[in-house]
Amino acid sequence: MSTGTTKTFFAVKNYDLALTLNSGQVFRWTPDDSGGWVSVVGRHWVRLQAQPSSIAAEVAHPVRDWGWLAEYLQVGVDLDEVLSTFPADRPMRAAVAACYGLRLLRQDPWECLASFILSSNNQITRIRQLIGVLCKCYGEPVQVPDGYPPSYAFPPAETIASLTEHELRRCKLGFRAAYLLRAARAVTRGELDLDQIGSCSYETARAKLLTLPGVGPKIADCVLLFAYGFQSAFPIDVWVERALRTFYFHGSRPPLAQLRTFAREHFGPFAGYAQQYLYHYVRTRAPERPRAEAGQCEQGKPDQTVCIAHAPRRRRT
DNA sequence: GCCCAGGTGAAGC
DNA sequence: GCTTCACATGGG
Numbered sequence: 001m002s003t004g005t006t007k008t009f010f011a012v013k014n015y016d017l018a019l020t021l022n023s024g025q026v027f028r029w030t031p032d033d034s035g036g037w038v039s040v041v042g043r044h045w046v047r048l049q050a051q052p053s054s055i056a057a058e059v060a061h062p063v064r065d066w067g068w069l070a071e072y073l074q075v076g077v078d079l080d081e082v083l084s085t086f087p088a089d090r091p092m093r094a095a096v097a098a099c100y101g102l103r104l105l106r107q108d109p110w111e112c113l114a115s116f117i118l119s120s121n122n123q124i125t126r127i128r129q130l131i132g133v134l135c136k137c138y139g140e141p142v143q144v145p146d147g148y149p150p151s152y153a154f155p156p157a158e159t160i161a162s163l164t165e166h167e168l169r170r171c172k173l174g175f176r177a178a179y180l181l182r183a184a185r186a187v188t189r190g191e192l193d194l195d196q197i198g199s200c201s202y203e204t205a206r207a208k209l210l211t212l213p214g215v216g217p218k219i220a221d222c223v224l225l226f227a228y229g230f231q232s233a234f235p236i237d238v239w240v241e242r243a244l245r246t247f248y249f250h251g252s253r254p255p256l257a258q259l260r261t262f263a264r265e266h267f268g269p270f271a272g273y274a275q276q277y278l279y280h281y282v283r284t285r286a287p288e289r290p291r292a293e294a295g296q297c298e299q300g301k302p303d304q305t306v307c308i309a310h311a312p313r314r315r316r317t
Numbered sequence: 318g319c320c321c322a323g324g325t326g327a328a329g330c
Numbered sequence: 331g332c333t334t335c336a337c338a339t340g341g342g
Contacts, residue, residue, distance in 0.1 A: 024323055116323075123322040125341060174338030179325085216325050237323035255332065279323075 005058040005145045008066050009051070014079045016101025017050040023102055023280045025226050027115055027128045028135070028154075038148065040135075041072050042108065045144050045151045048073075060143040074106050085268045091247040092267075092274060095281035102280060104273055105226065109194040110187065111154040112227035113209070116219045117179050133171045138163070160184035179214025186212055202230045217256075225272040234263040234271045243282045 021029040021037050029039040036049040046069065047058040057069055070076065079101070086092045118134075119127045131154075138159050139152030160168075161184040168177035186192045192212065197205045202224065209220040218235050225233035236244070236259055244259050245251055248266070267274040 119322090120324040121322060121337080122324085122339080123341060126322080126339075129340090169338090172339065175325090175336085176338080214325065218324060222323070235323070238321090239323065257331090283323090 003060055003143060003145050005047070005060055006063050007056065007058045008063070009054040009056050010066075010070060010073060010075045011054050012075050013053060014101050015050075015055065015075070015103060016099075017048060017055060019099060019101055019280070020103045020105065021048075023099075023276060024124055024283070025222075025276065026105055026107060027124070027131050032148075038151075040139075040142055040151050040153055042068060043140070043142055043153050044069075045142050045148070058145075060145045071106055074103055077103065079103065082270045082273050085270050086274050086277075087266055087268065089247075091243070091278070091281075095274075095277040095285075098285035099277050099280050102277060104229075104276060106229055107227045108154070109197070109223065109227040110157050113183060113187075113194070113212075113215070113219075113223045114154070114157075114160070114180055116222045116226075117183055117212075117214050118173060118176050119222075120176055120179070120214065120219065122176075130171065130173060134173075137171060157184045157187040161188040176214065179212075183212045183214065198228050202232055205230065206233075217260075221272075225275075231270050231272050232264065234260065234267065234275045236260065236263070236275075237279070239282050240275055240279050243278045 017037065018031075021039075026039075029037045032038050032047065034049075036047045038045070038047045040046065044063075045060045049056045055073065055075070057066070059069075083096055083100075086096065115127070115131055118130050122130070135152040135154055138155040140155075142151050142153055144151050160180060163181065165177050165181050168181055171177075173180060183192075187194055192208060197208055200208065205224055205228065206217075206220050209215050209223055210217070215223075218237055221233040221235035224230040225235060234240075236256060241256070241259060244263065245253060248262065249259075254262075263271055263275070
């Protein structure tokens with residue numbers, strides 16, 4: 001079926017679209033050959049393109065109310081206000097300088113939960129692949145403009161819940177297949193109400209997510225941050241753990257509980273945002289970076305450098 | 318071939 | 331409470 005597009009513009013400043021869509025918080029955006037980004041948001045095929053002071057957005061059908069996309073992109077957030085709450089220590093300043101314009105999106109809870117269940121012990125490239133296969137196999141096709149390949153919505157919990165573990169394993173989900181299936185069934189049966197979680201306190205919401213098999217502290221915090229906007233959620237994955245150890249604990253290995261306490265106290269009301277800056281900074285922008293002294297990140301002293309990205313793993317005994 | 322990945326749950330201390 | 335291990339799979 002041949003179809004054109006409907007277009008709008010969101011006025012933004014300090015919004016680095018490519019950085020945001022590539023920062024490991026979302027897994028379904030792909031660049032097209034004319035400088036844009038294409039994905040499916042909800043049941044909408046969407047193409048975005050960064051402009052000097054706006055984001056151009058196209059969908060494949062007439063749209064009157066663009067609120068859903070403004071909400072997804074969080075175009076109303078004043079980034080400088082967020083950044084002004086970050087601690088002014090050396091690693092955070094470096095992360096902000098390197099990743100300025102990085103934003104947090106507001107994703108659909110089920111898609112976000114399912115995606116991060118699949119992220120467990122997996123690489124971003126593969127997470128993208130798994131989700132792509134899952135959507136192609138079990139997602140509803142959505143309307144796409146001429147010249148673009150077929151696109152699919154993310155399969156709803158009901159659809160996943162109706163499958164077997166064997167079918168999911170055929171999508172190469174591995175051990176995550178059982179987790180995804182049980183999460184989908186819990187949501188479908190109403191054992192976990194994803195809509196209700198948004199109106200809970202952070203602690204209550206987190207506790208509810210943690211009842212799902214395959215959802216631990218890290219994945220719960222990702223969902224709380226990326227889908228519900230709990231700004232104090234601070235997901236600690238291997239990269240963030242490495243960053244915290246190196247920058248704030250002299251390379252020592254404190255227990256995770258201690259890292260969480262430190263993060264909650266150190267990074268302020270937008271700790272989750274700060275986490276995303278640290279994460280993306282250590283993964284992509286800082287093969288070598290200054291070593292920060294815990295609690296004293298004054299400028300002026302010559303730095304030792306330490307390579308986080310290639311830091312040797314602690315030897316097993 | 319090897320190490321690793323936006324982890325988690327279970328078992329062992 | 332903390333540490334170690336298995337879990338599937340393929341990218342680099």
